[in-house]
Amino acid sequence: MSIDTAPTVSATALDATSGAATRRDILHRLLMTLGPILAALVIAGCILLAVGVDPLAYYGYVLEKGLFSPLGIQQTLTRMAPLLFLAAGLIVAFRAGMWNLGGDGQFLLGAVTAAASAPVFVQIMPFWLALTCSFLIAVVVAMIWSLVPALLRAYQGVNEIITTLMMTFLGTSLANVLVKLVFRDPGTTVPQTRTLPVEDRLPRLFDTTITSGLLLGLAAIIIVHLVMTRTAFGLKLRIVGANPRAAVHAGLGVPGLTTAVFAISAGLAGLAGAVDIIGVQGNVRADWNPAYGLAVIPAVFLARMNGFAAIGFVFLLSVLSIGGESAARRLGVPNHFTLVLVSIVLIVLALAEYVDHRYNQSRKA
Amino acid sequence: MSSLSSSSVAARDIVALEGVTKRFPGIVANDSVDLSIRPGEVQVLLGENGAGKSTLIGMLSGLLQPDEGRILVDGKPTPITSPRHALALGIGTVFQHMMLVPTLTVAENLLLGGRWWQRPRTEELAARVAEITSTLGITVKLHAKVSELSLGEQQQVEILRAMVRKSRLLILDESTSMLTPKGIDELGALMRRLVEQGLAIVFITHKLKEAAAFGDRISVLKLGRKVGEIPPERFRALGEQAIISEIVELMFGKQSDDPEAVERPVRTVHAEAAPLLQVADLAVAPTDNAPGLSSISFDIRPGEILGIAGIDGNGQKQLAEALAGQRAATGGSVRLEGVAIEALSVGERRRRGLRYLTDDRLGEGTVGTFPVSINFFLKQVGAAPFWRNGVEQRAEIDKRATQLVREYDVRTPSLKTPVARLSGGNIQKVLLARELAEGAKMVIFNKPTYGLDLANTLASRQRIRDTAARGLAVLLISTDLEELLSMCDRIAVIANGALVGTVENVDDARTKVGRLMIGLAA
Ligand SMILES: Nc1ncnc2c1ncn2[C@@H]1O[C@H](COP(=O)(O)OP(=O)(O)OP(=O)(O)O)[C@@H](O)[C@H]1O
């Protein structure tokens, strides 16, 4: 037993910033991530074959539309904006050990408030102030929506998985009701909110159609990553997540922190909704629910709650969803096939992890 | 001894290790260790903190795989691939750190690992448990949730679990650390009965008297290597004192006669000084399976060490937690320097100088996956100079952590190592370093030396004495009577959540405390 000072690798890959990983470990990590993704593509391809679709054509369309065509890649990058905000919110919650699965309800309520307020604000305020106010309102509304699960968890210990899921159903319905009854644009026949004029939306980047919301999203997720890994506040949240009893023992105000986690997580989800509306959509149609919140969860898991890795996986997800939509239209595959694909990736990944673990054990035996 | 007879002896081994080596990043935990474990023998494994005892046990119980060397079971090389496999081979282990499922009841924990398609055999279990507990002289609440039990009670459940499974080889990794002297003697007697029935036992302890009293053969590990062995023939020939001094020499390389017999230095506690901590009529509501507290009252003056003796699970944990603010009190008052603190939060009490060293080092004392360096500062998150404006100052943290590691002799491969990877005693040193750092006025020590080796135990006791000498008030909770007698000014005895008496630690304190503990008047 000799003491040396060489940095050792923590097996908890959750904390990718702590502990400099050696090159072999990075390689191993890459293999363990990309391998399963390739395997999942093959399995999904078999499913496509089984329903009579040429998998190569499908993947070809996905890549062409989502990645290689100029318009497609712009759409992909635009789609990333709300997804990045959602991922940021999930990173905060998951690292603190809280399963905020209510992202969709919070997202839609943020979207509806932004859609309702922005067209009014731009008429009475300077442009930037108006957008900022809309963002703020969306954040506050989403935060309020998270208060019920937050307080129940913080003070009564009620499991937040159930409460956030229930609140997301209520939130989606409430958003709908608001669009149809309260914020409905009297000037159109389809139920939707008033449309924000294109010139009043978030500016586009350079000469492209990419929304500047992308930059905001990138900033948000990087800030969240740094706060979680480098600050006292982030450390407190991680302590609560990793060992709640140690948090109590160390004298942290666990109920307060719990409420803060839900507020931040929901606030970011609300921002995601606002960015999508103010940057891209311009209005909210009744019954609109892109269900981004649930789609982002696997990406955050694959990234092991690391902000930088999450950017990569959100990009992949965007390619899949933009490309998948168009491939689905052309080949007659249901639109939700991308979700099937993502879930296959997750299952294969879990299996790979298990096999890797067993292999490590038996190799040493 | 002829080669023929030695090979016939080797064939008697239930389990044998041959040249077993285990490496961890930055450390060789076991370095070609040979060990033979025989039926009818209590094999005592000794070594300082981090010597590699638990690692060796981990390989015998299927948790770890050796990097080199092999394990023979009944003379045949057998890789032990999983804990389930170890059980199937008849190797039952009580691990150093609790391995029970806290949300299940004791009975459910004991039944875990049965075939999933079979209905658990509850009646059979109850009968077997009754049989074992009566020989062991312990009581186990079968229907209590594990999370409600004290660590000492959990330890008894762990021992019970290994017994219920009818193992041929029983491994006990520091299983006496939470038992009272009486409980330890009973465990020793039980081990003797079991080896007489032909079982083999591996027994790990830091208390050399236990080693001398219960062992048949002693092996000593040092820095991962086996540095010495006292075989049964020699063991029987030597007296207790001779054995202990031989072990001390093997372990620490220096000679000293009965190292634990340190005279308690006479300190001057100013009897006229105002009490630093005043507790009056403190009460905590009982739960179904844990006692509450009823009208606990005591004072501690600056520089004084008050001991709390008693069998584990009689309200010690509740008392410590109520004082620290982790458990709601239903009545009474707690004053620190004359200021009422009973309504304050855990953090606020700490800021006022109250420190609590928990006995549950992995459950609540540390965050196992976090690096050693961060665990030193878990209770100071956000405080300067380690955080400035809320931003972590990695350099400051590492600098101070390096100091603490050196000062408290924490054996760790690096500051970044997750604290759960350290050996039990070294995790304990991290906790001690954290609670004894500056700013304290009153410290609650709950089993401060549990899991420490002899040298570290003595050093820590000295640290606690020094703490008191600096004018702090110390509450020392321990099941180890020797420890209390060697350190305290007064000793109170707790039973069923109430203080049944307090005695001055003078000549006849031992008998008085003993009488109080068995329910007689002092
Ligand atoms: N899983 C692990 N990963 C990395 N290092 C480990 C691991 N387990 C143990 N070690 C290291 O191996 C060494 C031996 O540890 P071990 O737990 O066997 O000591 P021990 O003799 O049981 O000590 P103690 O008396 O303190 O319990 C220690 O330095 C420890 O840090």
Ligand SMILES: [Mg+2]
């Ligand atoms: Mg150990």
